[in-house]
Amino acid sequence: MAETQAEKIPVTVLTGYLGAGKTTLLNRILSQPHGKKFAVIVNEFGEIGIDNDLVVGADEEVFEMNNGCICCTVRGDLIRVIDGLLRRKGGFDGIIVETTGLADPAPVAQTFFVDEEVQAKTRLDAVVTVADAKWLSDRLKDAPEAKNQVAFADVILLNKTDLVTGAELDQVEARIRGINPYAKLYRTTKSEIDIAKVLNQGAFDLDRILELEPAFLEDDDHHHHDHEHGPDCGCDHDHGHDHAHDHHHHGLKAVHDDEVQSVAFSTEKELNPDKFFPWVQNLVATEGPNILRSKGILSFANDPDRFVFQGVHMILDGDHQRPWKADEKRVSRIVFIGRKLDRKALEDGFLSCAA
Numbered sequence: 001m002a003e004t005q006a007e008k009i010p011v012t013v014l015t016g017y018l019g020a021g022k023t024t025l026l027n028r029i030l031s032q033p034h035g036k037k038f039a040v041i042v043n044e045f046g047e048i049g050i051d052n053d054l055v056v057g058a059d060e061e062v063f064e065m066n067n068g069c070i071c072c073t074v075r076g077d078l079i080r081v082i083d084g085l086l087r088r089k090g091g092f093d094g095i096i097v098e099t100t101g102l103a104d105p106a107p108v109a110q111t112f113f114v115d116e117e118v119q120a121k122t123r124l125d126a127v128v129t130v131a132d133a134k135w136l137s138d139r140l141k142d143a144p145e146a147k148n149q150v151a152f153a154d155v156i157l158l159n160k161t162d163l164v165t166g167a168e169l170d171q172v173e174a175r176i177r178g179i180n181p182y183a184k185l186y187r188t189t190k191s192e193i194d195i196a197k198v199l200n201q202g203a204f205d206l207d208r209i210l211e212l213e214p215a216f217l218e219d220d221d222h223h224h225h226d227h228e229h230g231p232d233c234g235c236d237h238d239h240g241h242d243h244a245h246d247h248h249h250h251g252l253k254a255v256h257d258d259e260v261q262s263v264a265f266s267t268e269k270e271l272n273p274d275k276f277f278p279w280v281q282n283l284v285a286t287e288g289p290n291i292l293r294s295k296g297i298l299s300f301a302n303d304p305d306r307f308v309f310q311g312v313h314m315i316l317d318g319d320h321q322r323p324w325k326a327d328e329k330r331v332s333r334i335v336f337i338g339r340k341l342d343r344k345a346l347e348d349g350f351l352s353c354a355a
């Protein structure tokens with residue numbers, strides 16, 4: 001039975017470059033009193049799952065896919081996860097997909113048009129892109145996926161307005177408008193926005209997307225088998241030559257940056273904050289330009305709380321999140337995403353912070 005447009009479950013795709021404020025926005029959406037039940041699908045780039053631990057508790061179920069970037073798994077995992085969701089009793093009022101900061105949103109959006117089962121039950125409501133007011137201009141120069149994320153957006157949050165001057169803000173907004181004049185744009189701090197401006201937009205405009213990417217609806221299953229890799233995703237997988245044609249029909253220039261990598265470490269030893277903070281501060285002060293993103297969940301000695309730590313380049317942020325639960329293993333985990341990362345030095349540095 002084919003559902004009508006209105007009966008289909010709306011899907012919101014949250015995108016935006018590494019550290020722009022997607023998880024912050026997701027948490028805002030989930031913690032507002034909306035009385036709705038959302039299924040959240042988180043995809044992250046990295047070896048150890050951390051993002052799902054950063055998403056607020058509540059009723060939502062978080063489905064994690066961390067075995068590669070979302071464009072690699074889009075016709076595998078994402079469809080499987082959504083199919084699984086659709087089979088559940090009780091159902092959902094909406095699905096929110098938070099993509100990794102390195103994902104090109106096109107293949108994610110495609111999933112909702114090319115898979116019959118998914119298409120019958122869901123509708124892509126909007127692509128919501130969080131843009132980092134401080135770093136977006138730089139990323140538009142060196143990260144093609146950052147540009148695609150802006151180009152595909154129906155709603156843009158120009159976030160972190162507190163970190164730039166009014167003139168800089170006008171400049172970056174003008175850059176965004178040059179790429180995407182159609183999206184609704186809101187200036188935000190800490191992704192603070194009325195969720196009515198983000199959810200149920202009915203905004204995904206297929207005609208406009210087709211203009212950007214004429215081959216959007218081509219079902220290229222006969223070209224590809226099983227694993228799909230976008231031309232410019234940041235994952236480690238070998239991107240086959242047969243994807244060369246993808247470069248042609250991407251209206252937006254795609255240069256694959258092989259160098260973005262992620263390293264992650266964990267330890268069951270408790271950490272000493274007096275060692276950890278000086279270490280990490282010095283690290284991002286010297287390596288900040290190469291470290292796009294860092295995040296961790298840390299267990300400090302004599303501290304009953306989980307400490308969540310986050311960084312975007314050299315800007316660090318951290319807070320006590322909640323007490324460790326009685327049955328919870330106190331493991332400290334940290335992830336770095338960036339270029340030219342010295343795994344050994346990072347690991348040695350991290351482990352030397354043990355109490």
Ligand SMILES: Nc1nc2c(ncn2[C@@H]2O[C@H](COP(=O)(O)OP(=O)(O)OP(=O)(O)O)[C@@H](O)[C@H]2O)c(=O)[nH]1
Pocket residue numbers: 016017018019020021022023024025051100101130159160161162163188189190191293310311312316317318
């Ligand atoms: N100063 C400032 N910091 C912000 C703002 N919004 C978010 N942050 C901080 O930026 C960091 C990254 O935010 P996240 O919401 O985790 O970003 P993300 O896009 O989910 O990051 P990834 O999952 O790594 O791609 C966190 O430390 C946030 O607290 C803002 O408006 N201003």
